[in-house]
Amino acid sequence: MSLKQKFKLHYGFDIKELKKFKDGYLFKTSKAEYLLKKTKMSPAEIVFIFHCHQHLKDNKFVNFEKIVPTKDGCPYLIFNNNTYVLIEHFKKEPVEFSEKQLANLVEFINAFHSASSNLKSAVGARYKVQYGKDRIAARNMYSMFTKLKENPQLIKSERLKNIILSTIDTNIEYVKKALEILEDDRYLDVISRSMQENRFIHGKLAIYNIHKCYGKLRLANMFDLELNVREKDIATFVKSLLKIDKNFDFEDCISKFYVTSYDDYKKCLVLAMILLPYEYFSLLKKIIRFRDLDWASEGFEEKIKRICEKDQYKYKILASLH
Template sequence: MMREFEIERQFNVKIEVLKANKGVYYLKTNKGERCLKKINYGPQKLLFVYGAKEHLINNGFKGVDKYFLNIDGEPYALVNEDLYTLSEWIDGRECDFHNIEEVKLAARTLARLHEASKGYDPPENSKLKSDLGRWTHLMNKRIKSFDKMRDMVRKKNNKNNFDLLYLKSMEFYKEIGKKALKTLEESEYMKLCEIAENEKSFCHHDFTYHNIILDGNNDCNVIDFDYCKREVRTFDISNFMIKVLKRVDWDINFAKAIIESYNDVSPFLDSEYKVLYAYLQFPQRYWRLANRYYYNEVNWGQNTFGNKIESIINEQESMLKFLEEFKNVYNLE
């Protein structure tokens, strides 16, 4: 095939085995095992991601899926206008978010990643990605979009199960969203953005179980940096926490374990707890699901959407209880 031939030529390897594997390709080559991935963004953004990984490696954080360069010294192959990256294949298993010891290990790894990210100057011709300072605006916009989506539903003649569940639940999530925005506005968020800007640090932005790979030595590797950007680290921590918490019925002990383990490596500033709380409060998963549904961002079946919104709604009580406990444990007003 033309594509394989071009990959071989541009990366100067010989492909012996090629297998599709969860959105990427596993390759066995004459130079070892590799991961081939087609990417859906441009070379400038890719150079930011490539530079970020190299920066981590140079700062002693070695457990990443390092990119290989092509014969011209670029971290990609261009085949019929499509970009492909070739990276190290990291053998191991995904982190188990039900296992508190593995969750602690992942939290310490995230702290090490954030520490190693400091001082990153992206390559000249790359596109700087940053969400610093944007979260009050983003939350505001998303709170308003709850009403827009409700109006879309009201205009529909045939309302399905998802529509009815959305109409019934959206006020609850809009109110929680407003509380989260208020928490963020009353926090030292902008000051923390300034610190992150000066530190030149970045976040992974998708730190979840399938991107945390435990190898044979039980070392923690982090893969898939496609979404990494300049961001306050509490965003990464909250994102990771929510991914864990929704699997363990919002058990406060998992949240405490994550914060303690992270603190062992890189202690929180007092002002970070409130920002973290604002992110934990904000109904990001609910907003994202509705947004995907009403703006046709994902072509899942009706049932999948219905089941997902139902399971989020079923967590309401546990989530509210958790938020109250979190506020008390960390003395937040």
């Protein structure tokens, strides 16, 4: 059976046009456009995502890229031993970062977080639970960074060793400050409250995952949803703005997310999550894994420089926490 035939059988749409598009296929019907996207997620993981999408719709939040189920309600399609999900496809406009638009973005994200609470359980869903992962990551970062600083001979390339030693102290400082906040018992209180609310978050809520579509804001990339504290989403969003404008007033922006429940610890928690140098940490893990490959060292050097240059905005965050 061809893909067109299978699509017609399972979704009931007559295809007017079909073309390969990135990691899937773009379908045009008489009424709309759809993207059949290949995914590595398991059926149980897709069921969880689809359940979250349905929950948002039930709570009147509808401006996001939705999974379109088959005629019998299945949120995925198996074709040639590959798993696909069908999503709505719209023409997207990037969101301009301005003071006026920022107020709209914060209101939009707050509406999403309001609609994403009180999630009910779903049969067959594999839930992605990420509570407390930032604290675990921070501990692992601190352990690795201090070990490398004390044992630089773990890196065989002299040039690579020098650039790591010249950048690692700053990253240790970021992690130490973040750990002070993440090890506070109030972090567990925030987690406990989020668990009681049974809230899921976007997971990758950077400004580039919010688009304008027919004059309205719309959430894209809705496949990384997870059970976690909303501060993680806020941190991801604010971090994406700081990468655009390092002089952006991040503290004022964070306060706008808390209409009634603002406290200083939540602001510090968001800043701690922004401080954590995940890219630097990930790269150092690769360097240690491939430390015997001399040919890889030059590429790693350039990546370290690039990451550290991008992270320079963190000095202001660190200063605000002292």
